[in-house]
Amino acid sequence: MTTRARLTVYAALATAMATMCLSPLITPAGWVLTGFFLILVVALIGAGLRRLSVARPLVVLGQLVLSLWLVLLLSVPGRMTAGVLPGPDAARAVGDLLTAAGSEIQAYAIPAPASGGLNLLLTGSVALIAILVDALAVTYRRAALAGLPLLAMYSVGTGLAGSEASPVLWFMFSAGGYLMLLFAEGRDRLSRWGRVFRGAGSEPERGGATLSTGGHQIGLVALAVALLLPFLAPNWDLSLVSGGLADGGSGGRGGNINALNPVVSLTDGLRKPSNQNLITYHGDNPDLATAYLRITALDDFTGVEWKPASQPAQPVPSTLGTPEGLTADVESQPMETQVSLSPQLSSEWLPAPYPMIQASPPGDWRYEPQTRSLIADHGQKATGIRYTVTSLDLHPTADELRSASVAPQSIRATDLALPGNLPPVVKQTALQVTQGRTTDYDKAVALQNWFATSGLFTYSSSIDPGTGPDAIAKFLQDKKGFCVHFAATMAAMARTLQIPARVAVGFAPGTDQGNGTYVVGSKDYHAWPELYFQGAGWLRFEPTPSRGSAPDYTTAQTATAPSQSAEAPTSAPTARPSAAAPSGVDCTTTLRRLNECPAQHAPTSTTSATSSSGSSSQVPALIAGAVLVLLLLLSPMLWRTRLRRRRLGGGRRRTGSGPGVLTEAQVLAAWTELIDSAWDLGIAPDDARSPRHTVQRLTEEGALDEAGQAAVGRVALAAERVLYARDPGQPTPLGPDVRAARQGLLASAGRRRRVRALLFPPSAARLAWRASDRLLTLRLRGRAAAARVGEPLGRAAGVLRVVRRRERADDGD
Numbered sequence: 001m002t003t004r005a006r007l008t009v010y011a012a013l014a015t016a017m018a019t020m021c022l023s024p025l026i027t028p029a030g031w032v033l034t035g036f037f038l039i040l041v042v043a044l045i046g047a048g049l050r051r052l053s054v055a056r057p058l059v060v061l062g063q064l065v066l067s068l069w070l071v072l073l074l075s076v077p078g079r080m081t082a083g084v085l086p087g088p089d090a091a092r093a094v095g096d097l098l099t100a101a102g103s104e105i106q107a108y109a110i111p112a113p114a115s116g117g118l119n120l121l122l123t124g125s126v127a128l129i130a131i132l133v134d135a136l137a138v139t140y141r142r143a144a145l146a147g148l149p150l151l152a153m154y155s156v157g158t159g160l161a162g163s164e165a166s167p168v169l170w171f172m173f174s175a176g177g178y179l180m181l182l183f184a185e186g187r188d189r190l191s192r193w194g195r196v197f198r199g200a201g202s203e204p205e206r207g208g209a210t211l212s213t214g215g216h217q218i219g220l221v222a223l224a225v226a227l228l229l230p231f232l233a234p235n236w237d238l239s240l241v242s243g244g245l246a247d248g249g250s251g252g253r254g255g256n257i258n259a260l261n262p263v264v265s266l267t268d269g270l271r272k273p274s275n276q277n278l279i280t281y282h283g284d285n286p287d288l289a290t291a292y293l294r295i296t297a298l299d300d301f302t303g304v305e306w307k308p309a310s311q312p313a314q315p316v317p318s319t320l321g322t323p324e325g326l327t328a329d330v331e332s333q334p335m336e337t338q339v340s341l342s343p344q345l346s347s348e349w350l351p352a353p354y355p356m357i358q359a360s361p362p363g364d365w366r367y368e369p370q371t372r373s374l375i376a377d378h379g380q381k382a383t384g385i386r387y388t389v390t391s392l393d394l395h396p397t398a399d400e401l402r403s404a405s406v407a408p409q410s411i412r413a414t415d416l417a418l419p420g421n422l423p424p425v426v427k428q429t430a431l432q433v434t435q436g437r438t439t440d441y442d443k444a445v446a447l448q449n450w451f452a453t454s455g456l457f458t459y460s461s462s463i464d465p466g467t468g469p470d471a472i473a474k475f476l477q478d479k480k481g482f483c484v485h486f487a488a489t490m491a492a493m494a495r496t497l498q499i500p501a502r503v504a505v506g507f508a509p510g511t512d513q514g515n516g517t518y519v520v521g522s523k524d525y526h527a528w529p530e531l532y533f534q535g536a537g538w539l540r541f542e543p544t545p546s547r548g549s550a551p552d553y554t555t556a557q558t559a560t561a562p563s564q565s566a567e568a569p570t571s572a573p574t575a576r577p578s579a580a581a582p583s584g585v586d587c588t589t590t591l592r593r594l595n596e597c598p599a600q601h602a603p604t605s606t607t608s609a610t611s612s613s614g615s616s617s618q619v620p621a622l623i624a625g626a627v628l629v630l631l632l633l634l635s636p637m638l639w640r641t642r643l644r645r646r647r648l649g650g651g652r653r654r655t656g657s658g659p660g661v662l663t664e665a666q667v668l669a670a671w672t673e674l675i676d677s678a679w680d681l682g683i684a685p686d687d688a689r690s691p692r693h694t695v696q697r698l699t700e701e702g703a704l705d706e707a708g709q710a711a712v713g714r715v716a717l718a719a720e721r722v723l724y725a726r727d728p729g730q731p732t733p734l735g736p737d738v739r740a741a742r743q744g745l746l747a748s749a750g751r752r753r754r755v756r757a758l759l760f761p762p763s764a765a766r767l768a769w770r771a772s773d774r775l776l777t778l779r780l781r782g783r784a785a786a787a788r789v790g791e792p793l794g795r796a797a798g799v800l801r802v803v804r805r806r807e808r809a810d811d812g813d
Contacts, residue, residue: 003184004050004138010184011137011146012043014177015130018150021157021174022122026112027273031119034074035126041629042067042130046138048636051760052768060135066632067127075120094120113273129153133181143185147178262296262505263306263484265347267465269525270482278345279507279520285335287393288353290549292540293339293520294506295349295382297371297530298467298488301495303419306467306488306503313366313375316359323355323372323392325411325537331395340386344522347382350374351506351520353391355537361387370414371502396536396553401441404533407500411532415500422492423473430493440499444531444541445554447490451543452550455479457486459546467503486544487527500532504540508548636764640680647673649735664722670734671719674712676766677742678702680757681749691716691723698745708744711737 016039023029042063049059072086076094081087101117112118129149137146154174269278279293300309326332337353350361355372362385364377376382406412433450434443451457458480464471467488475485487503494501508526510518526548530538542550647669675685675694683701686694695716699709714737721728746754 005047006184007138007141007143007181008043008047008134010177010181011134011143012039012130014137014146014150014174014181015039015126015133017177018129018153018174019126021154022126023157025122025157025160026114026118028114031114031122034119034123038067038070038123038127039130041070042127042134044629045632046134048632048760050139051762052636052765054768055772056139059139060131063131063134066629067131070629071120071124071127074123075116125153137181137185141185143181146181150174150178262308262347262349263298263465263467263527266484266505266525266527267461269522270461272522275521275523276342276344277519277521278342278524279351279510280340280342280517281337281510281520282515282517283335283337284516285333285393288335288337288516288518289512290509291335291337291353291391291393292504292506292508292526292528292548293351293510294354294373294504295347295351296368296373296375296506297502297504297538299371299415299502301417301419301492302468303421304468306491309370309414311368311370313368313377316365316367316374318358320355320357320359320367320372323357323537325407325532325534326355326392326394327535330400330536332392334390335393336388336390338386338388341382341384343384345383348376350376350382350387350389352389353393354504354506354540355394356389356391358390359387360389361385394536394539396533396539398441398553400535401533401539401553402439404441404535407532407534411500415502415532416495416498418492418495419469422469422496425473425476426469426489426492427496429476430496433493434497440497440531441533443497444494444499447493448541448543448550448554451486451490452545457481457545459544483527483544483547487529490541490543491529491531494529494531502530502538504528504530634759636761636767637759639767640676640761640764644673644677648738649733664728667718667722667728667731667734670715670738674698674715674738674741676761676763677738678745679763680761681745681753683745684762691720698741702745703748704741704744705747708741711740711744715741 016036019032019035019039022035023032045063045066046059049062054062069086072090072094073080073084075097076090077083079087079089079093081089097117097120099117100115101121104112104115104118129152132149133146136149137143151174154171158171281288281293296308298306298308300307334357335353339351341351350359350365350373352359352374356374359374361374361382363380365374365380366377367373368375407415430447433455434446437443437446456479459482460480461482463475463478463481463485465482465484466474467484469492471485472489472492475481475489484503491501491503505527507520507524510520510524512518526544528548529541529543531541532538539553540551541554542548671691678698679685681702683698686697689697695709695712698704698712702708704712715734718728718731718734721731746757749757
């Protein structure tokens with residue numbers, strides 16, 4: 001194997017190994033095989049074009065063009081013109097797929113379900129990386145720089161996959177492929193020093209082997225250090241997201257902890273294609289069946305979104321005390337819950353029924369009194385741990401809530417704040433919905449019922465999870481969204497009615513397993529509004545249709561019925577209310593209460609069938625692509641066979657296999673065919689040699705027998721007469737002699753050379769030379785034409801300059 005071929009193989013292998021880093025992004029990962037196929041095609045195209053001595057920029061361009069065509073053929077085979085040619089329809093189809101891929105990236109968490117758009121995005125990226133690596137490592141011989149695209153692929157794959165990936169495994173794949181590529185290039189560089197570094201036996205040669213082995217050892221040691229150092233280094237807390245407690249450690253001082261907005265995790269959980277079990281909890285209180293597991297509250301309504309306010313966190317006390325605003329008049333009883341978190345859950349807050357009064361989680365945690373939440377500290381995560389939490393089970397009555405006094409100023413100052421860019425439609429809608437209600441409680445219940453039933457809203461988790469003013473206005477107009485939109489909008493509308501409100505994030509009640517045990521899945525992620533009532537504190541409301549359960553204190557009311565105008569406050573509804581869950585959602589407790597489980601699995605099977613049909617529809621495209629690639633790879637052989645037939649008597653019998661007289665051009669064609677036949681078998685042409693010396697060289701290196709030597713001699717004699725003699729005479733047909741000489745050369749060549757001469761003949765480089773000569777000719781003709789056009793213009797400009805100088809001279813006089 002030649003050095004360039006070895007570099008090509010290792011460049012393709014390094015790209016394929018780095019491609020594995022992207023495999024956790026979507027499931028199933030069948031696209032990886034398509035990516036490997038594209039990597040192979042890129043390598044073969046590059047090898048073939050470099051074999052033909054094509055200019056380096058043209059090699060990269062050829063790889064790019066053919067890879068783009070293959071990606072289109074595999075992605076949108078039905079939109080190609082005549083089935084194989086890209087056109088406007090294919091371009092539009094690709095645009096649609098990329099748009100869909102962008103939406104799916106926002107809609108799904110890792111791993112996302114496989115789709116045409118995501119497959120196109122990944123396979124196209126792999127093809128582009130393969131071209132970059134091949135161009136840098138092989139075409140331009142800069143293997144070290146080829147590590148940059150490989151690093152980009154590794155970083156994207158492991159960065160997006162997060163916990164779904166195995167960073168150490170993927171790093172070994174990527175780094176191992178890159179090291180093999182560097183070793184191959186190093187071997188190439190050593191070989192350029194000459195035989196002193198290549199042989200075995202002499203002292204200098206052993207030194208070269210030592211140098212090569214030393215380089216391998218250094219690379220392997222560097223890889224081992226890179227793998228082991230993260231495990232040996234101390235765990236410094238340098239996080240900009242979940243850290244930041246430089247002054248709030250064990251000393252007991254307060255500090256702020258900045259954490260990611262939990263809406264992101266909520267959206268990812270709802271959009272996962274499968275329902276992963278995240279939490280198992282157990283308790284003896286029957287009310288635990290309808291208890292929500294709350295993690296935190298979003299109480300800062302900025303002009304952009306709802307988010308957790310920056311608030312001081314303190315060490316977790318032994319008891320959290322009485323919840324703010326709760327008095328002894330409201331019935332409450334302690335409720336103990338044993339919670340077990342799955343390793344699949346990764347949260348910065350501790351899930352627990354609200355309001356907590358005591359908790360003992362293992363690890364480093366801090367207490368946020370304002371939201372009554374426990375937040376992780378020093379890299380701690382709510383992942384794979386067990387703990388016991390004691391909460392209060394509240395039972396306020398409707399009359400108690402109607403008679404609630406005004407909230408204290410500390411609550412009103414923070415939980416009534418509204419951004420200045422909140423659209424007026426929010427307050428207008430709130431006033432229309434609550435028309436005729438006189439108490440904050442009745443207004444809150446009216447808002448809840450309007451969202452859940454009479455407002456004719458539709459649940460859809462495919463909507464962008466925005467919680468800002470513009471997103472709220474759009475939600476009120478479209479009447480379509482999921483729990484985040486319902487909770488954020490109701491909380492904002494409550495604030496416009498001077499009811500303190502915030503958005504709570506956590507989990508809806510889990511699936512009952514019997515004996516007081518419940519299981520919460522990723523589909524149970526939920527958000528709901530919490531409204532403040534003096535005497536009861538912060539209370540949960542449920543505006544989202546078909547999710548969770550409305551609290552008892554919001555259904556046992558005796559207020560007067562709302563007016564007709566309150567039932568339909570604004571524009572007509574855009575869709576009928578839908579209690580069905582989005583397609584692919586597993587059966588949760590909420591859906592079981594609504595008797596909607598049987599109708600859920602059909603969409604999932606449909607999606608699977610669509611995915612399967614999409615995969616099967618790629619088979620013809622793969623076959624067509626493979627056939628085309630095969631034809632392209634065999635094109636040198638086909639062109640060479642056709643050229644040989646023309647030179648040796650095919651078609652119009654250029655060299656005259658039969659009786660007759662040859663022209664000088666036919667004699668030179670026969671001689672060139674003999675030279676090319678030897679070139680294909682490893683005897684490169686030497687234009688500095690005369691035909692007579694060439695015969696001697698072919699006889700020695702080709703090990704020709706007597707018949708072959710005689711045939712070569714006759715062809716060379718005819719060529720010498722045409723080239724040098726004053727009268728070349730009348731040459732006889734040379735076709736049989738060229739064939740006899742070629743058969744002699746084939747007989748003495750090894751099998752490997754014969755196969756290469758047939759499939760990848762080196763003499764096919766003449767095709768590239770012809771194309772280059774034609775381009776040069778066209779360029780020279782273009783310059784000549786431009787010069788002919790510019791010459792009269794130049795003369796005219798010269799005459800004009802002379803006239804102007806004379807005019808200026810006359811003006812001076």
